[in-house]
Amino acid sequence: MADEVFRHDGYLSEFEAGIVSVDGDKVIMDCTGFYPGGGGQVCDTGTINGFRVTDVHYEGKEIVHIVPGNDLEPGIRAWCSLDWDRRFDLMMGHTAEHLLFCSLHRLDPELEITKIFIGPEEKYVIVNHDLPWSLIRDAVQFANDRIVDNLPVRKTTMSRDDPELEKVRIKLERIGEDEEISVVSIGDIDYSACSGVHVMETSEIEMIMVDRKVSAGKDGFAIHFKVGKAARDSAADLANLCLQVIDECSSKPQDILRTVANMKKDLAAAAEASKGAAKQAIASLVPEDINGTKVYHGVFPGADRKTVTEGADRFAAEGGVCAFISTGDSVSVILASGSSKVDCKVILGECLAKYGGRGGGKPALAQGGIPDPAAAEKLMQDMLSAVRSRL
16 A cells, blocks of 8 residues: 555655556556545646656555556656646645635534535535525635634544544544544634645635535535635636626616616516516417417517416417417427317427427427527418418
8 A cells, every 4th residue: 555645745746656556557656645536626637757647546545546658667666746736726725615614614503514626627615505695705704814814724633532523523424443533623713524635824825715606406505716816816807897797787886786686676577567468468369260270379579488388278278279489588489289280399390490499399289499589570480381281
């Protein structure tokens, strides 16, 4: 089993190691500074004797380095080099995740971590429930103040019967009885069981910036963040974007939330008015009689899908055929039929294809859409022609 150098020296970026075995692209060495991934952090990359290391992982208790096209042989000594900028970014990110979560948790004691991901392009922590932006702001401020305080980050080991273990964030069921418990502490504000690689002082993180939160489904909510220069750049970009939005809304920074709330209220009122107008227009439709079958059709700007669907279902249930289109940024189409002569799925598929649209459904009811609102009227005429030809 290799000496896992990264566990006691996360700053070693170059080292010499003996090649123990080579099996195609798989290389095992007698010691390694390559972190094999774990705790949500991705593995290191780099080179061994100039050959790229594309992946590092455990196979049993051995650390396997994936080195495509290598000419390494057992018994030789090899010079190894980590992609240091990438590694240091991951170290900053992992330590920042600890600091960010403890800052969030102090404001919301019910918060729990579901998952963590620390990679070069993305860094996030998934928590068990949503959080208001005001709380996130206060937590990030607390975290960045602790970065300025330059708290020490230390890694120690504890036994299962250590009374100090009760203050550690840990899931003992995930740690084997024979495994040592590695604990990372940030000053005296956070203690977490973790075997990952971390910076030695919080000032090395430079800055934490939460730039978005999104639903992670059953896992909860993902809080995405950046560190260092990426955090500074993201903060500047988002601040500039917010200023542009404020200008577009003819608002002041301190009034923008109220301005947006009023805009949402106005949009909701307009949508409700469009919905009412569509309902009235559908109810007053005069059908075209084609060989004894009533055919209803119409294009309704701004109508919601539920309104036109309910209207189409009602007329189809009476034996009629309905071709309804609602327009907005795109075009939604519904074709419903109470006549066995009209196969909605076939007709809609043929018509939508002409305009780069897609749809699906069943013979009695099919729905779909096209991207160009300007083509709505022409699409309607094509559907009506197809319906008439069947009746």
